[in-house]
Amino acid sequence: MQLGNYELGRTLGEGNFAKVKLANNIHSGKPFAIKILDKTKIIQLNITDLIKREIATLNLLKHPNVVRLHEEDGLLHTTCGSPNYVAPEILAKKGYDGASADIWSCGVILYVLLTGYLPFDDRNLAVLYQKIFKGDTHQLPKWLSSGASTMIRRILDPNPDTRIKISAIKQDEWFRQDYTPAVANDEEEDAYIDNEAFSMYQASESDGTRSPESPTVINAFQLIGMSSCLDLSGLFEEEDVSERNIRFTSNHSAKDLLARIQDTAIDMGFRVQINNGRLKATQEHRGQKCLGSLPVAAEVFEISPSLYVVELRKSNGDSAAYRQLCKKLSNDLGVPQGKGLVSAEAW
Structure with missing residues (x-):
């Protein structure tokens, strides 16, 4: 069966008001997933706005693990904005x-x-x-x-x-005139450089007067707020929160934690730079371009004078490599295997 410029194939999935079918473009031969909506059911269920929001969101998101929305004529059609x-x-x-x-x-x-x-x-x-x-x-x-x-x-x-x-x-x-090009230095921008890199940020207080090694002190309410049950990002993002947020506890001081993270990164072949309490490590591939990067952010939180929580986050990149990196950092920081490495799912 042909629909416009696409030859429809088998059904990939089916819901209450839509079917997703595998299709091939008759001109390029490239495969696509076509979502066929039942307008009658959409109107009956009064979810027109929901469909529009889904389309608007997919138009904005660009990520290897998020389905890209392709417009048939190469143009966008969603009316949005102030x-x-x-x-x-x-x-x-x-x-x-x-x-x-x-x-x-x-x-x-x-x-x-x-x-x-x-x-x-x-x-x-x-x-x-x-x-x-x-x-x-x-x-x-x-x-x-x-x-x-x-x-x-x-x-x-x-x-x-x-x-x-x-x-x-x-x-x-x-x-x-007086223009200075911006330098990418956060985990979102690092995703577009041609090497594997991760940036670690130590949380800073609003007054900016404490030393770079000082951690952020959190209370019980803030600790509870780190729980995934209160994390609403899952409503907007496809990837599981537990795959991006890894936390482990440590008895080492904040200064020692930062130094050990730096040592671990160097041992893994990363080139490390520290500037204003910010640690950035880059691993370059000689003779070839890296297909992707692994940006990671780290924050140290003080629960008590002898207990700290290290939170590692990634915005994108290889989840398997990220887990491996987090596990090595946890082990190198002296946290017992299976006790200190905790995914966001468990908080």
Whole structure:
């Protein structure tokens, strides 16, 4: 059976209001999973908004273990975002390029940062949308520099085809003035580098006056709050929380824990850097590109002067390798096998 550009195959799964079938694109031959929805049941169950939220969420998530949503025409169709920041092509509901629409939203933010007010605003949504469709930015404040005014006009171009692209923005003279490229240094950004790396952060207090070796002191309520039964991330993320959050207890001091984690990382072939209480270790592969990275964050919590909890977290990466790393760290820190290594499931 053929559905559009896809040849339908066997059923992969079936629910109350939908079936998922294996399909192959008749042009590329690539396999896809097609979810076929029963609109009648969806309306009867009053779950239209739920379906829309699922689509919007899948459009945002990019992860090896999360199913990617493919749009048939290469464009996005979900209407989402705050009205004042939404690009006109989104409001047109004819499909839009996500990157170009995001540039428009960034232009609105830039406008607010430079002027202190929104470029398009009205209490009446219909009037607001008319202003957005028109994209009139001729009434920019006179005190704005010519470079800033030109940049705003090029970004807030109602036509997504002629709207300035990121590459051109980064080459713009006004943008490059005093511009310092951001350096990826957290676990989310580390996922995109071409080596295996993990970053460990020691929790810092709000006043920023304590030494880098000092742990975060937690009370009983905070300890209970670490329990997975209170963790709502499972409502939004596919991977099991227990696979990402590993905790173990230790009698070593916070300073000793950080030093031992550093030693273990070096023993495993990682190149270690420490800056402002932040430990980052990188393992490079000679002669080949690494297909992925393993970013890990670590925090040390003080329960009592002689008892600490080390929490290891990962945002993405190989779960098996992550578990192996966590187990080695636990063993090297002198925690008895099977007692100190605890998944989030058990908390």
